[in-house]
Amino acid sequence: MNNKSQEENLPKLLNHPYLKRMLLFAVAVQFTMTVLSFFAYIWLGALMLVLFLITLVIIWRFSNEYNEELNNYILNLSYRIKRGQQEALIKMPMGIILLNDENLIEWINPYMQLQLPSDQQFLGEPIREVNRDLSDYFDNEKREDFNLVEWNEKIYKVSLQKDINALYLLDITEYASITEEYEKTRPVVGWLFLDNYDEITSGLDDRGVSGFDSLLTTYFSNWGKQHGIFYKRISDDRYFLLLDREELERLENDKFNIIDSIRDRTSKRNLPLTISIGLSYGDASFDKLADIAQNNLDLALGRGGDQAIVKAIDEEPRYYGGKTNPMEKRTRVRSRMISQAMQKLMNDSETIYVMGHKNPDMDSVGSSLGIARIAMMLKKTVYVVIDEDDVNKDVAKLLEEIKKHKQVNANLISSTEAERMIDANDLVVLVDHHKPVLSIAPNLLKKTRRNMVIDHHRRGEEFTENPLLVYIEPYASSTAELITELFEYVSTDGEPINRIEATAMLGGIVVDTNNFSLRTGSRTFDAASYLQSVGANSTMIQRLLKEDPESYLKRSQLIETLEYVIDGVAIAYGADDEIYPSVTAAQTADTMLSMSGVEAAFVITRRSEETVGISARSLGKINVQAIMEKMGGGGHLSNAATQIDGQSISEIIEELKEVIHSQLD
Missing domain, CATH: 1.10.287 (Helix Hairpins)
Incomplete structure (x- = not known):
């Protein structure tokens, strides 16, 4: 040197x-x-x-x-x-695979060879035939720095050096198993509520109540031991639950069969008990998990009870159960309390704005007119928000009739006018819906924090922010039925309900019950009787609901496409290049239910150039709401819908079939 x-x-x-x-x-x-x-x-x-x-x-x-x-x-x-x-390079505990430009394996380091079956030849083989996950990672331009791949019963963390076509595999099987075990043992906090315990025990003597409680204790004790669940009875109708993530997965795989099991067992004693469960887990403190679990329980009760809702931190909730119509819990006392609370909110407000959902039906318009009449009876300024360009033919006919009544018609304003006039001290009343995105004028809710909700649909996760009063009763036939009962507790100083308002509200009940054939209880008839007594015009309702020949023909065309997905479940669909009114799809679904062998019906039609809608109906045995929620919609146990943008009819048909199979098989 x-x-x-x-x-x-x-x-x-x-x-x-x-x-x-x-x-x-x-x-x-x-x-x-x-x-x-x-x-x-x-x-x-x-x-x-x-x-x-x-x-x-x-x-x-x-x-x-x-x-x-x-x-x-x-x-x-x-x-x-x-x-x-x-x-x-030869002995370090990391796998190295070199590929050529044709993605064929050129070399595998000795360590990696020891991890692979000795009786298989890998050199010269395409990487896709050796391990598809490795091939997908290698070909993916948007790959992350590391990716997990399972190969030969081991888990590897893979990284790529693209300039020399080298794959590096680090064996993390042990750490993955530790992570999996940690996830399995993470705590899950929950609440279990006996939906109708008070109603059942109110008719029993002390001995009967004691026997019923003993039955519940035995059943929950066996259930807790079977699934490793710690439970503690907090009050007569409320339990605290603590379990781990692995047991929760088992419960979810069984679709929370405890809900059906306990209902069936108690029904044999003529004491049909339903339960609701709210569970939560994730990276949060126990008090936070308990709050989320309580919110899930409230959501389950708002949807009618008889179901379980599971939600992890920052994830969408998962729904189980809800297969039965909710039991009627409404009492005259509750109706009176809601009526009085609503009147106080109205009296404390400068102006009241009432609005239903987009593309309103008869129940939405009738309910809006009913709330407006209560406000006028209290001598308050009230407006009903409705866009006349976005209504079906039956509602358009109703609006033409309303124009003949100047006082009622004067209260109707467009969403644009309402947004210009409203201020922070005004009250917004949502009727026949509770999701702001479905409102005719959702911006009204941003301009005032004072709002209340009256609805008969099962509650969804999305909800209006900070409502002052919520009146959601999923067992009711319609929102018009709920509002009709409120009139009994309103001062009669103002002008009472008139004929056109009573007709619109009765029309809402008729439409939502399919002429009193679905979701109809004794109080539905009581409400209809009251509306008839104050001047509701049944003949006008029949005239408003008449369909024209074109609609009848379109409905017939849809029924021609009827096919069964599974036993009892049928679908029908329209052409991808033809637009159908939503009411036609709904009427077609109702017609399909009248056919033998049909327990649930789904009608898929194009509503606009970009939007495809599904109308779902059932006779009560099948929860169509749960199916529609999987596809971004919602509704009621036996009446639900959804709208999907950017997909074709054929794509949505396949998606619907997959959801039906996953929910009902």
Whole structure:
């Protein structure tokens, strides 16, 4: 190695310019002293010269020995590094796979070969045939830095060096199993509520109540032991639950059959009990999980009870059960309390705005007119928000009749007018819906925080923000039925309900019950009787609901496409290039229910160039709401719908079939 190379290999300390200057300075000083010594004494100069030469020899020999030792060290270190690289490439506990430009395997390091079956040949094979997950990761341009791949019963973390087509696989099977075990044992917090415990026990004597409680204790004790669930009875109708994630998965796989089981067992004793469950898990404190579980329970009760709702932190809820019509819990006392609370909110408000859902039906319009009449009876300023350009033919006919009643018609305004007039002190009343996205004018809710909800649909996760009053009764036939009962508790100082308002509300009940054939209870007839007594015109309702020949023919065309997905479940669909009114699809679904062998009907039609709608109906045995929620919609146990953008009819048919099979098989 030449001097230049040696100099370049010197450590920074010896090669430092400051050190060089110090050495040169020391040599110069000694040389100067040697020269001066000759002027003083010859013998002293000779001695100093000898010492100077000895010093130069020592420095020269030290420099050579140091450079030789340093070069040997560098050569040895370089060899060790290269040897280590080779050994690491061959023996390190990481799999390495090299591919050629055709994605064929060229080389696998020895460690990886030991992890793979010895009786299989991998060299020269396409990576896709060896492991599809590895191939997908290699081909994916949007790949992440690392990806998990399962291969030969092991789990690897994979990374890619694209410039040399090298895949690196790190075995993390042990860590993955630890993570899996951790996930299985994560705590799940929940609440279990006996929906109609008070109603059942109110008709029993003390002995009967004790026997019923003993039955529940035995059943829940066996259920808890079977699934490893800790439970604690907090009150007569409320239990606290604590379990782990693995047991929750088992419960979900069984579709929470405890809901059906306990209802069936108690029904045999003529004490049909239904339960609701709210569960939560995730990265949060126990008090946060308990709050979310309580919200899930409230949501289950708002949807009519008899169901379980599971929700993890920052995830969508999962619904189970809800197969039966909710039991009637409404009492005259509750109706009176709601009526009084609503009247107080109205009296405390400057102006009241009432609005139903987009593309309103008869129930939405009739309910809006009913609330407006209650506000007028309290001598408050009230407006009904409705866009006449976005209504079906039956509602359009109703609006023409309303124009003959100047006082009622004067209260109707468009969404644009309402948004211009409303202020923060006004009250917004949502009727026949509770999701802001479905409102005719959702911006009204942003301009005032004062709002209330009256609805008969099962509650969904999306809900209006901070309502002052909520009256949701899923068992009711219609929102018009709920509002009719509120009139009994309103002061009669103002002008009472008139004929057109009563007719619109009765029309809402008729439409939502399909002429009193579905979801009809004794109080439905009571409400209809009251509306008839105050002037509701049944003949006008029949005239408003008449369909024209074109609609009849379109309905017949849809029924011609009827096919069964599974026993009892039928679908019908329209052409992808033809737009159908939503009412035609709904009427077609109702007609399909009248056919033998049809328990649930789904009608898929195009509503606009971009939107496809599904109308779903059932006779009560099949929960069409749960099916529609899987596809982004909602509704009632036996009456639901959804709208989907950007897909064709055929795509939605296949998606609907998959959801039906997953929910009902």
